[in-house]
Structure formats: structure tokens, C-alpha cells
Amino acid sequence: MISNIAELIADRIGTMPASERRAAQTLIASYPMIGLKTVAEFSAAAGVSSPTILRFVARLGFQNYPEFQSSLQDELAAQLQSPATRTLNPPSPGGGTVSPMLEATLDNMRETFRHLSDKQLADIAARLADRRGKTFLIGGRFTDPLARYMAAHLAVIQPDVFHLAGQESMWRDRLIDMGKRDVLVIFDIRRYQDSLVRFAEKAHQRGVQIVLFTDQWLSPIARFARHVIAGRTAVPSAWDSSAALFVVAETLIGAVTRQLEAEGAKRIREMESLR
Amino acid sequence: MISNIAELIADRIGTMPASERRAAQTLIASYPMIGLKTVAEFSAAAGVSSPTILRFVARLGFQNYPEFQSSLQDELAAQLQSPATRTLNPPSPGGGTVSPMLEATLDNMRETFRHLSDKQLADIAARLADRRGKTFLIGGRFTDPLARYMAAHLAVIQPDVFHLAGQESMWRDRLIDMGKRDVLVIFDIRRYQDSLVRFAEKAHQRGVQIVLFTDQWLSPIARFARHVIAGRTAVPSAWDSSAALFVVAETLIGAVTRQLEAEGAKRIREMESLR
DNA sequence: CAAAATACGTAACATACGATACAGCGCTCC
DNA sequence: GGAGCGCTGTATCGTATGTTACGTATTTTG
Structure with missing residues (x-):
């Protein structure tokens, strides 16, 4: 079950072409702030062109960029309202490998x-x-x-x-x-x-x-x-x-x-x- | 010293006309998410017109709406990056002076x-x-x-x-x-x-x-x-x-x-x- | 090694967004 | 009670932004 965009990206980053992967990595590195800025700023930060950003967003399953941004905002809003869940990367259900470590x-x-x-x-x-x-x-x-x-x-x-x-x-x-x-x-x-x-x-x-x-x-x-x-x-x-x-x-x-x-x-x- | 926009609003809300005050209250109520959306959405949520939102933003000292949004984003980014500033970290049980390091x-x-x-x-x-x-x-x-x-x-x-x-x-x-x-x-x-x-x-x-x-x-x-x-x-x-x-x-x-x-x-x- | 497919960027395009001008309304103060 | 002032919304405008079409480069495949 994929509940947030970060996970979604992690899940699909393997299937992405090089430039889109760069976009993904840039977003993850300062998640999720870059995604709230304009396509132009995002693309500049990732060192790729704007269409690549849009293709990246489309590959994640969003119809358009604004929809992607709304999704990020909703996620942020939910996170801000319950600081307890800030231990993001949910306690990996099942064979959690990272957390115990x-x-x-x-x-x-x-x-x-x-x-x-x-x-x-x-x-x-x-x-x-x-x-x-x-x-x-x-x-x-x-x-x-x-x-x-x-x-x-x-x-x-x-x-x-x-x-x-x-x-x-x-x-x-x-x-x-x-x-x-x-x-x-x-x-x-x-x-x-x-x-x-x-x-x-x-x-x-x-x-x-x-x-x-x-x-x-x-x-x-x-x-x-x-x-x-x-x-x-x-x-x-x-x-x-x-x-x-x-x-x-x-x-x-x-x-x-x-x-x-x-x-x-x-x-x-x-x-x-x-x- | 005023360090964030919420404080700034609290400081000036007294001097605002009715409609702008409504805008301010709406923003504070779901701070800061509404401020990251478009003027139209913000105005709809507050039940006022878009120019009122823009006047409100101008009164806070911002040149234009995007500048206001950037400021909110920066604030949010800073907050996300130092969870310590959120009061959820129990201040080191035992009261020992743990190094800030x-x-x-x-x-x-x-x-x-x-x-x-x-x-x-x-x-x-x-x-x-x-x-x-x-x-x-x-x-x-x-x-x-x-x-x-x-x-x-x-x-x-x-x-x-x-x-x-x-x-x-x-x-x-x-x-x-x-x-x-x-x-x-x-x-x-x-x-x-x-x-x-x-x-x-x-x-x-x-x-x-x-x-x-x-x-x-x-x-x-x-x-x-x-x-x-x-x-x-x-x-x-x-x-x-x-x-x-x-x-x-x-x-x-x-x-x-x-x-x-x-x-x-x-x-x-x-x-x-x-x- | 050739040909097809895919990836990627440049540039033109459309639209949605923020900004502004202006008019109506209510309030205050002579 | 009337004149003046400030507050607010409607309608319009310019532009920044997201979007798309297309050509080139790169990789993959037979």
C-alpha cells in the first residue's frame, strides 16, 4: 500500500529514465518543498527541462502539475496536523528492515x-x-x-x-x-x-x-x-x-x-x- | 522581534479592516496551507474577493502574492528541517544538559x-x-x-x-x-x-x-x-x-x-x- | 550495423492566475 | 442631513505558468 508520494517515487524510480530520475532525486532530497514551487524552478533545481518535470509528474499518475501540487499540499497538511506521525517512513509493516537498525x-x-x-x-x-x-x-x-x-x-x-x-x-x-x-x-x-x-x-x-x-x-x-x-x-x-x-x-x-x-x-x- | 508570518499577522490584525481580518483569521485557522494555494482559492475559503486577499498580503509588507508564498514556503521548509523546534522532542529525560551538538x-x-x-x-x-x-x-x-x-x-x-x-x-x-x-x-x-x-x-x-x-x-x-x-x-x-x-x-x-x-x-x- | 524506439530539450501556445482600475456602498463627521 | 472618506467587490487586463508539438540525440533491438 502506497500512501504518500515519496513512497510512490521510491517505488517507481527504478523504471524511470535518467533525467526523470534526477527530478525524482531532487524532489526527495528536499521533500516536498521543491514540488510546491513552479515547474521552471523545479526543473532548474534538478538541472533538466520543464517538460521532463511534467513527464515525471505524469508518470507518477497525475493528470497535470497542479494536481500533483495539491496532492503534496494535502500530504503536508495532514502531516502538520498530527505531529506525532512525524516518524514518517511508517514503521515498515511486516519485515521492517531499517527501523530497528x-x-x-x-x-x-x-x-x-x-x-x-x-x-x-x-x-x-x-x-x-x-x-x-x-x-x-x-x-x-x-x-x-x-x-x-x-x-x-x-x-x-x-x-x-x-x-x-x-x-x-x-x-x-x-x-x-x-x-x-x-x-x-x-x-x-x-x-x-x-x-x-x-x-x-x-x-x-x-x-x-x-x-x-x-x-x-x-x-x-x-x-x-x-x-x-x-x-x-x-x-x-x-x-x-x-x-x-x-x-x-x-x-x-x-x-x-x-x-x-x-x-x-x-x-x-x-x-x-x-x- | 517578529520571526514568522503568523506572528506578523497577530501583530497587525488589529489595524485591519473587516474583510482583511477575515482573510487573516482564515489563514491562521489552517496555517499555513491556505496561503500556499491560489488567490482564488484563498478568497473563496475566506469568503471575500481576491483583491481583498491581495490587499491583505500587501498590508503585511509583501510586494506581491508570489513573494508572500515564497516566504511561507521558506518558513515551512525551515520548520520541516529542524523537528527540534517542534515541541515534540521530550527535552532529554533526566534533565541532563545534553549538548546541542x-x-x-x-x-x-x-x-x-x-x-x-x-x-x-x-x-x-x-x-x-x-x-x-x-x-x-x-x-x-x-x-x-x-x-x-x-x-x-x-x-x-x-x-x-x-x-x-x-x-x-x-x-x-x-x-x-x-x-x-x-x-x-x-x-x-x-x-x-x-x-x-x-x-x-x-x-x-x-x-x-x-x-x-x-x-x-x-x-x-x-x-x-x-x-x-x-x-x-x-x-x-x-x-x-x-x-x-x-x-x-x-x-x-x-x-x-x-x-x-x-x-x-x-x-x-x-x-x-x-x- | 542498421533501423526502430525511446528519451530529451527547444520553442510556440493557451490558459489560468495575479494585478489593477473603477464604481457602489456604508460609515463618519461636520 | 449632506459631503467626504475608506472599504469592498466586479470586471478587465497583462503576463507568468503549465502545456503541447516537434525535431534531435541517444539507446535499444533485430
């Missing part, structure tokens, strides 16, 4: 942040913003992208940020550059990697401050860590979700950015001018 | 999935699970980690998954391996990277099916993409958040895993035994 992920985030105090985040952010030392980041098999992501952002606002990539022997040797004033950010969730544990231990012995992103069962690295962030990772799936940790990482990036606002802004301007 | 991120996810149907995700998952071709993944400056993350997971459950890393010249040459049966997953959010656009175009010309992860403003690559996922990226910060896209990526990984359950399980067992 998303729900679990959102729960994970709420739960993760519930166990995370503002103070803790502020402390870590202050540590990362403290520019007397260097910042190293590293992750495990599936979490290394998180380390990269964080490194990419931190590197924009401050110098001396290094992502440790490549083979174990490569980054193991970087230990020699690390000291008391430096920070090592490690991402490690189940199954915890021995190589990372060993690396963390060595770094710890050299006095490096370790910030650990892990799951709720805590990687053994927690022993050596100055700060531990335990994220929820459980989702209805065979593997673990890193989404909560990702959001914590973004939150930290935001906090650090704010602390370094002054110099950060200057830095960003400089970078722009280097392009 | 987290709130924005959660909103982004809800909003992103609101524009994303199960069908769409299922289609993309089916495409990715279809093992007649290869899967390539690539991302931009800040989104490449997402490509890596997805690649790492997909590679566990199926062969022929390649993350395109390193210098542009490196992955550009990989084009020669790509054909009609292959899928290219691209992550590209503002500021869109020229190199990626060029790459996507070339791949498209070779018949490669492109799955694009982008922001709500749509990377130019959308032109060439078979499937477009538009995630919300706005957070109270200087940069854009990729969290919503991350979650979509995880959801897709989950869907693909489920589709390949049978062979996937076998594959994972094999891998385990290789350790």
Missing part, C-alpha cells in the same frame, strides 16, 4: 551520552586542544576510519596531528617520537587487537596520555588510558556499530574547535589561501 | 531517514549484494574514512571490494578495470571535490553504476548517480557532520549482510580459520 543506533547514542558527562568531554577536549604536545591517532581493523576522520578534522585546526597508518612496524617505530606531552587517541572495539594493546602499553610506559574510544565491555587498553569513552555498539546485526563512537568523535572535534576558535579561524584562513 | 546530530539522522525509504535502501543493498561485478568505494577529503569503513565491512562478507585510496593518479587508473556490472560508491559532501566529479563522470561513461552519498544540497555527481543518498549535515559548528551518512552506511552494510547471510556466514567461518 536506526532505532537501536539512536538508542546507542542516547545511552552512550548518558554515561558521558560534559565534564569528561570538556577535559578531553582541553587535553586535545593543549598545543604543547603532538596528537597521534590510531584505530583497529574496523575503527581505523574513525581515527582517520578525527585526524582529518583536527589537522585542520591545529598542527602536529598524525594518523598512524599502514603496517604495524611503521607506527610502532613512531613511538620514539612520543613523550609526556603527547596524546594518543586509540579506537578499539571487540574483538580487541593484540597489536594495539601492545602499542598502547609501550606508549603508556613512555608517559603518553591515552584517550581510548572503546565499547561498553572496555578494551584491555583501558588499563593504560587516561580517558576512556565507552560507546554502545549493539545493533540487530552480526557486527558491532561504531556510530555512537563516531558521534562522540564529532562532538569532541566540535569542542576542540570551539576552544581553538581564535587560532583555528586564523589557521583555516591561511589554509584557504594556500589552495 | 548531539541534539542536532540526532535530528539529522531522523531527518535523513525520513527522506529515505526502505525500498530505496533495499534497492541499493541488492545492487551491492549482486556479485556479478566488483564494488569500488571512494570518498572526499573528510568523507574518505566513511568509504574505508564501509569497504572494510563489505570486504568481510564478499569478494571484489576495493577502496580507492592514495593519490588521484592512482585511482584514476583503476577506471580501466571498471565496467557495466560494477558499482562505485562515492562519498562527496560540500565542498564538492572536482577530482571526484571528474572521476564519477568517467566511471559513468564506462557504464559503472554509481551510488552517491552526499549532503542535502547534492553534489554535482548526482547527475551521474544511479542512486543518491542525501544526508543532513548541519550541526552547530564550523564544519559539516557526516554522522547521518555514517549511520546510513552502517544500515546498508546491515542490509547487504542479511542478503548474503548464507554465503556470508560461510565466508566468515573461512576467514576465522585463516587466522
Whole structure:
């Protein structure tokens, strides 16, 4: 049963020619506002001609453009009157595949942040913003992208940020550059990697401050860590979700950015001018 | 400070003549839908003549009727995009000071999935699970980690998954391996990277099916993409958040895993035994 | 590889829409 | 009670908008 236009589009987008598909995608991207504007504006936004928009609308089963718009408006009106139904994409009747996943992920985030105090985040952010030392980041098999992501952002606002990539022997040797004033950010969730544990231990012995992103069962690295962030990772799936940790990482990036606002802004301007 | 048209009307309704007041009340009664319809419909609903509607609109300070409508639409769009401003989000139970960052991120996810149907995700998952071709993944400056993350997971459950890393010249040459049966997953959010656009175009010309992860403003690559996922990226910060896209990526990984359950399980067992 | 079919845009067209001019009506204030 | 003013609707006009016809480009099929 198809109850709204968005679903209708999703249902038929597969049978559409390229240009009409572009129209469909443009509409979905800012649903449903573009559809309330004129054909000319719609076509310009989608980068196609007006007849294509009209053909697209006709393919959806409408007699003409105004009828299509009325339908969108009715839908909007219904939606506005009962905000409760705003959980659009109705709880997919039957074998709902998406919702449980998303729900679990959102729960994970709420739960993760519930166990995370503002103070803790502020402390870590202050540590990362403290520019007397260097910042190293590293992750495990599936979490290394998180380390990269964080490194990419931190590197924009401050110098001396290094992502440790490549083979174990490569980054193991970087230990020699690390000291008391430096920070090592490690991402490690189940199954915890021995190589990372060993690396963390060595770094710890050299006095490096370790910030650990892990799951709720805590990687053994927690022993050596100055700060531990335990994220929820459980989702209805065979593997673990890193989404909560990702959001914590973004939150930290935001906090650090704010602390370094002054110099950060200057830095960003400089970078722009280097392009 | 008057921020929306409803307030504006409430402010001036006292100074209006009878008929215009009727227009105002009619609009408020089913705000803002009537205002999006034609002057004729509006006037009929209010039981006044069309010139009265136009005078009413003029009195609110608009030059003409279309301008008034655009203003209403903008307002509506803003409202739809930040559900937080609607009082339906229980202000974080427990009264803890949750960072606005987290709130924005959660909103982004809800909003992103609101524009994303199960069908769409299922289609993309089916495409990715279809093992007649290869899967390539690539991302931009800040989104490449997402490509890596997805690649790492997909590679566990199926062969022929390649993350395109390193210098542009490196992955550009990989084009020669790509054909009609292959899928290219691209992550590209503002500021869109020229190199990626060029790459996507070339791949498209070779018949490669492109799955694009982008922001709500749509990377130019959308032109060439078979499937477009538009995630919300706005957070109270200087940069854009990729969290919503991350979650979509995880959801897709989950869907693909489920589709390949049978062979996937076998594959994972094999891998385990290789350790 | 040729031929047919489909997709797409340009440009001309018709109409429905917003805008305006004007006249009638009621109200207020000398 | 009459003159003036403001409010409102009817009728008309110009135009922006949706629509359609047609030619070219592209893809598909035999």
C-alpha cells in the first residue's frame, strides 16, 4: 500500500529514465518543498527541462502539475496536523528492515551520552586542544576510519596531528617520537587487537596520555588510558556499530574547535589561501 | 522581534479592516496551507474577493502574492528541517544538559531517514549484494574514512571490494578495470571535490553504476548517480557532520549482510580459520 | 550495423492566475 | 442631513505558468 508520494517515487524510480530520475532525486532530497514551487524552478533545481518535470509528474499518475501540487499540499497538511506521525517512513509493516537498525543506533547514542558527562568531554577536549604536545591517532581493523576522520578534522585546526597508518612496524617505530606531552587517541572495539594493546602499553610506559574510544565491555587498553569513552555498539546485526563512537568523535572535534576558535579561524584562513 | 508570518499577522490584525481580518483569521485557522494555494482559492475559503486577499498580503509588507508564498514556503521548509523546534522532542529525560551538538546530530539522522525509504535502501543493498561485478568505494577529503569503513565491512562478507585510496593518479587508473556490472560508491559532501566529479563522470561513461552519498544540497555527481543518498549535515559548528551518512552506511552494510547471510556466514567461518 | 524506439530539450501556445482600475456602498463627521 | 472618506467587490487586463508539438540525440533491438 502506497500512501504518500515519496513512497510512490521510491517505488517507481527504478523504471524511470535518467533525467526523470534526477527530478525524482531532487524532489526527495528536499521533500516536498521543491514540488510546491513552479515547474521552471523545479526543473532548474534538478538541472533538466520543464517538460521532463511534467513527464515525471505524469508518470507518477497525475493528470497535470497542479494536481500533483495539491496532492503534496494535502500530504503536508495532514502531516502538520498530527505531529506525532512525524516518524514518517511508517514503521515498515511486516519485515521492517531499517527501523530497528536506526532505532537501536539512536538508542546507542542516547545511552552512550548518558554515561558521558560534559565534564569528561570538556577535559578531553582541553587535553586535545593543549598545543604543547603532538596528537597521534590510531584505530583497529574496523575503527581505523574513525581515527582517520578525527585526524582529518583536527589537522585542520591545529598542527602536529598524525594518523598512524599502514603496517604495524611503521607506527610502532613512531613511538620514539612520543613523550609526556603527547596524546594518543586509540579506537578499539571487540574483538580487541593484540597489536594495539601492545602499542598502547609501550606508549603508556613512555608517559603518553591515552584517550581510548572503546565499547561498553572496555578494551584491555583501558588499563593504560587516561580517558576512556565507552560507546554502545549493539545493533540487530552480526557486527558491532561504531556510530555512537563516531558521534562522540564529532562532538569532541566540535569542542576542540570551539576552544581553538581564535587560532583555528586564523589557521583555516591561511589554509584557504594556500589552495 | 517578529520571526514568522503568523506572528506578523497577530501583530497587525488589529489595524485591519473587516474583510482583511477575515482573510487573516482564515489563514491562521489552517496555517499555513491556505496561503500556499491560489488567490482564488484563498478568497473563496475566506469568503471575500481576491483583491481583498491581495490587499491583505500587501498590508503585511509583501510586494506581491508570489513573494508572500515564497516566504511561507521558506518558513515551512525551515520548520520541516529542524523537528527540534517542534515541541515534540521530550527535552532529554533526566534533565541532563545534553549538548546541542548531539541534539542536532540526532535530528539529522531522523531527518535523513525520513527522506529515505526502505525500498530505496533495499534497492541499493541488492545492487551491492549482486556479485556479478566488483564494488569500488571512494570518498572526499573528510568523507574518505566513511568509504574505508564501509569497504572494510563489505570486504568481510564478499569478494571484489576495493577502496580507492592514495593519490588521484592512482585511482584514476583503476577506471580501466571498471565496467557495466560494477558499482562505485562515492562519498562527496560540500565542498564538492572536482577530482571526484571528474572521476564519477568517467566511471559513468564506462557504464559503472554509481551510488552517491552526499549532503542535502547534492553534489554535482548526482547527475551521474544511479542512486543518491542525501544526508543532513548541519550541526552547530564550523564544519559539516557526516554522522547521518555514517549511520546510513552502517544500515546498508546491515542490509547487504542479511542478503548474503548464507554465503556470508560461510565466508566468515573461512576467514576465522585463516587466522 | 542498421533501423526502430525511446528519451530529451527547444520553442510556440493557451490558459489560468495575479494585478489593477473603477464604481457602489456604508460609515463618519461636520 | 449632506459631503467626504475608506472599504469592498466586479470586471478587465497583462503576463507568468503549465502545456503541447516537434525535431534531435541517444539507446535499444533485430
